[in-house]
Amino acid sequence: MTALTALAVAVMTAGALVPGAASAAARPDTPQQGLDALVRADGVPAALASVGGRGGHSRTYVAGAGDLSTGARVPQDGQVRIGSNTKTFTAVVVLQLVAEGRIHLDAMVDTYLPGLVRGEGIDGRHITVRELLQHTSGLPNYTRYLADEIRPYEPHELLGLALQHEADFAPGEKWAYSNTNYVVAGLIVEDVTGRTLAEEIDRRVIKRVGLRHTYFPAPGEVAIRERHPRGYFQDTAGAPAVDATEWDPSWAWAAGQMVSTNSDLNRFFTALLAGNLLPKAQLDQMRTTVPAAYPFPAGAGYGLGLVSTPLSCGGVYWGHGGSMTGYETRGGATEEGRAANVAVTTQPGQATKEHMDGILDAALCR
Secondary structure (H helix, E strand, C coil): CCHHHHHHHHHHHHCCCCCHHHHHHHHHHHHHHHHHHHHHCCCCCEEEEEEECCCCCEEEEEEECCECCCCECCCCCCCEECCCHHHHHHHHHHHHHHHCCCCCCCCEHHHCCCCCCEECCEECCCCEHHHHHHCCCCCCCHHHHCCCCCCCCCHHHHHHHHHCCCCCCCCCCCCCCCCHHHHHHHHHHHHHHCCCHHHHHHHHHHCCCCCCCCECCCCCCCCCCCCCCCCEECCCCCCCCEECCCCCCCCCHHHHCCEECHHHHHHHHHHHHCCCCCCHHHHHHHCCCEECCCCCCCCCEECCCCEEEECCCCCEEEECCEEECCEEEEEEECCCCCEEEEEECCCCCHHHHHHHHHHHHHHHHC
């Protein structure tokens, strides 16, 4: 039995030990046991979760310390840096522009950014927008080459880091996760609309579905705006935890710059699957997947900025997840209307990520 399965079974069965009404009362609290285990056994500073049901009701859970220096409590549903969940927001904007006829999925990158994407084995005349969103472009991942993740970066500078290196493979040949794909997608959005990506995400997604605690940090904005747990970085296992809460996230831009809460992420993924952000044709394209590997769980499929992850009870949930210095988020929603997101205040190892996946599986299969 894997660690993921073991934790899922433990969390799911914990609420079924007492029959009748007592069991029904216990079940909503089973995610709390999972968060407590993340703090106690995995050593994360803090863990937060939000679980939403089909009726739109949700419950939030916290464990650990929101600030290791003061021992302050973890704020309920506090804001965290959501990392690569940002990719789904970026992809939604691109697909809205596809629906409007302003972008074509199978058009070449050079249609929108002529001459910009060039390098050894790299040619924007042979890479499609679909391949960007699907991670099948072969563009090298610029984050491999970042020397400093604290100073401000401009999107073209991030792309330039990638273009100094050879393509990973020919476009469409295979799948490989690359943040560079979403930097290029973000630049296409800005070229087509004449507005910043942050403005487009705000008006097309955040305001449209009422995400009151979600935002794209402004240039130079290093603090998190609302109540939040502190985020921490450990250079190696057992090393002291260094506070990594306030720093410039611009190195992640369209691939991972945003801030949100677990409940807002539940609302976002639920609204997306319900068709509240995209017409059916574009949502179907978004959910057409290819097999995905690291950093996603076994059996995952990657669509256009949206990931399908198998559930132990059958079916899948749709989400993305994100890793950012100081924070890790995992979660998504099912087509039946259940949603769950979990966050921890450090970038954990693989075993802890599997434990987070187990909590999600238990919550979504409950």
